[in-house]
Amino acid sequence: MALRETLADPHSYWMEGGGAEEDVVVSSRIRIARNLATYPFPHRLSREQAGEVIHAVRLAVERPESVKKVGRFEVSLLAELTPVERRILVEKHLVSPDFLKGDPQEKAVVLRSDEMVGIMVNEEDHLRVQCLKPGLALEECWRLASRVDDELEATLEYAFNEEFGYLSACPTNVGTGMRASVMMHLPGLVATRVLEDVVSGLSKLGLAVRGLYGEGTRAAGDLFQISNQITLGRSEDEIISNLTALARRLVTQERESRQGLYQKQRGALEDRIFRSYGVLQYARVINSEEAMRCLSDLRLGLALKVIQIIPLGLVSELMVLIQPAFLTKMAGKELKPFERDMLRARLIRERLQSGKNGKYGSKK
Amino acid sequence: MVCERCNKRPATVHYTEITNSKKQEIHLCEECAREAGITGFGVMPQFVLHNLLGGLYEEQKAPVEPAYGRCLNCGLTEQEFAGRGLFGCADCYTSLRPAVDQILRRVHGTTQHIGKLPQRCGKLAGKKQELKRLRRELEAVVRKEEFEKAAEIRDRIRDLEKGLEGGK
Ligand SMILES: [Zn+2]
Ligand SMILES: [Zn+2]
Numbered sequence: 001m002a003l004r005e006t007l008a009d010p011h012s013y014w015m016e017g018g019g020a021e022e023d024v025v026v027s028s029r030i031r032i033a034r035n036l037a038t039y040p041f042p043h044r045l046s047r048e049q050a051g052e053v054i055h056a057v058r059l060a061v062e063r064p065e066s067v068k069k070v071g072r073f074e075v076s077l078l079a080e081l082t083p084v085e086r087r088i089l090v091e092k093h094l095v096s097p098d099f100l101k102g103d104p105q106e107k108a109v110v111l112r113s114d115e116m117v118g119i120m121v122n123e124e125d126h127l128r129v130q131c132l133k134p135g136l137a138l139e140e141c142w143r144l145a146s147r148v149d150d151e152l153e154a155t156l157e158y159a160f161n162e163e164f165g166y167l168s169a170c171p172t173n174v175g176t177g178m179r180a181s182v183m184m185h186l187p188g189l190v191a192t193r194v195l196e197d198v199v200s201g202l203s204k205l206g207l208a209v210r211g212l213y214g215e216g217t218r219a220a221g222d223l224f225q226i227s228n229q230i231t232l233g234r235s236e237d238e239i240i241s242n243l244t245a246l247a248r249r250l251v252t253q254e255r256e257s258r259q260g261l262y263q264k265q266r267g268a269l270e271d272r273i274f275r276s277y278g279v280l281q282y283a284r285v286i287n288s289e290e291a292m293r294c295l296s297d298l299r300l301g302l303a304l305k306v307i308q309i310i311p312l313g314l315v316s317e318l319m320v321l322i323q324p325a326f327l328t329k330m331a332g333k334e335l336k337p338f339e340r341d342m343l344r345a346r347l348i349r350e351r352l353q354s355g356k357n358g359k360y361g362s363k364k
Numbered sequence: 365m366v367c368e369r370c371n372k373r374p375a376t377v378h379y380t381e382i383t384n385s386k387k388q389e390i391h392l393c394e395e396c397a398r399e400a401g402i403t404g405f406g407v408m409p410q411f412v413l414h415n416l417l418g419g420l421y422e423e424q425k426a427p428v429e430p431a432y433g434r435c436l437n438c439g440l441t442e443q444e445f446a447g448r449g450l451f452g453c454a455d456c457y458t459s460l461r462p463a464v465d466q467i468l469r470r471v472h473g474t475t476q477h478i479g480k481l482p483q484r485c486g487k488l489a490g491k492k493q494e495l496k497r498l499r500r501e502l503e504a505v506v507r508k509e510e511f512e513k514a515a516e517i518r519d520r521i522r523d524l525e526k527g528l529e530g531g532k
Contacts, residue, residue, distance in 0.1 A: 232471075
């Protein structure tokens with residue numbers, strides 16, 4: 001799939017159901033930071049040098065051996081994409097919000113057609129390779145990202161030091177350069193107020209927790225991202241197995257909280273789930289906050305099998321689809337907030353309908 | 365820590381001086397401190413400090429002085445780094461060395477990379493890293509007083525060290 005189609009299509013591979021622990025874990029991601037030895041770090045690059053870095057990466061991914069081993073990648077300058085398309089990349093979690101800041105001529109996004117592997121060129125580091133998969137799959141993500149890394153390294157000389165490891169513009173990324181994260185849907189832990197304790201406990205273990213779309217703000221849709229903070233002095237395998245073990249524990253706790261809620265307040269919980277489903281099915285105007293809250297309830301209902309009408313993946317997809325940039329892209333023009341809320345409501349209604357008719361599924 | 369003046373007795377008096385936002389720490393034994401007229405941890409007047417250390421500090425620091433605080437490759441200064449929190453280039457990691465060690469220790473608790481190595485580093489680097497990992501593991505088991513395991517790891521370290529010497 002070409003990048004244009006990727007941007008027009010709300011469907012991402014990582015949203016597809018079927019991943020391990022999919023009732024709680026939405027997706028897993030590995031990101032590795034790499035830099036070229038002979039260039040200053042991106043914030044100190046001239047426009048010309050930035051272009052050279054992009055060119056070097058282009059040559060590396062277009063090598064026939066590389067294509068054979070890790071697949072075909074498409075390289076696009078950020079400047080070639082419209083502002084809305086750029087925002088969609090963020091909403092699909094294919095690039096970071098920070099990547100959109102600065103001169104778009106100096107940045108490129110490199111994407112494999114299935115969106116599972118991507119490379120941001122000249123974000124904070126020259127390369128940020130990332131791999132995204134549905135469910136709990138950190139190990140698979142690491143294997144894939146590492147293979148892409150090996151192919152890149154065949155032609156690119158990385159900034160590396162035997163003592164400090166992979167060198168990075170920011171000292172918090174030095175060493176493995178690896179950030180592993182899992183996105184979890186934790187409505188049970190939020191409802192039972194266990195999450196606050198969990199969060200403070202996690203920070204002591206060198207792990208960070210943040211809400212899906214904003215930092216500091218309350219997590220939309222009860223989605224949380226948990227990732228490692230420390231990148232030096234621990235191997236990739238250690239970091240991944242620690243995080244995986246922790247995610248498994250959280251999955252267990254979340255399931256227990258859900259079951260506890262369901263047993264103690266069955267009536268209230270069912271009412272909440274069906275009420276939210278009702279809103280999603282019939283609302284004519286809905287803002288993104290309410291939509292995310294209702295979708296979270298619906299996802300919980302599906303996971304608990306209180307309601308069994310559509311696949312979980314469709315809910316994950318809707319959580320992306322109803323974000324402002326997607327709606328703007330879909331409308332083909334800038335929208336006023338009220339228009340956007342109307343379009344959002346219509347979209348949810350239509351998608352839910354097609355989901356109920358069994359028309360939802362992978363296009364690949 | 366040994367006294368910086370006599371290099372013999374343990375340093376028990378510690379003095380920190382900040383000039384031009386550059387921090388300098390001086391560690392002395394009680395005797396040397398007394399000779400210099402310092403008692404306790406009070407503020408030491410500038411002239412006493414000069415009296416005390418005189419040429420000693422100049423001599424020790426002089427050869428490194430020009431490089432200190434500025435990256436030889438990209439020119440980034442420690443102050444600039446402190447302002448933005450980003451290094452300018454790969455060489456900053458060696459050029460701004462004392463500061464880098466301190467930062468990495470504060471952020472990660474260590475300065476030693478363990479994990480993937482680029483292919484071009486070759487087998488030797490892999491062995492060196494394995495050695496690092498084993499030494500760390502040894503420390504951990506000794507702390508837990510698992511001495512049988514410790515002996516096992518120690519043997520592996522010896523073998524690896526021998527191999528490294530032979531390989532050179
Ligand atoms: Zn002394
Ligand atoms: Zn530098």
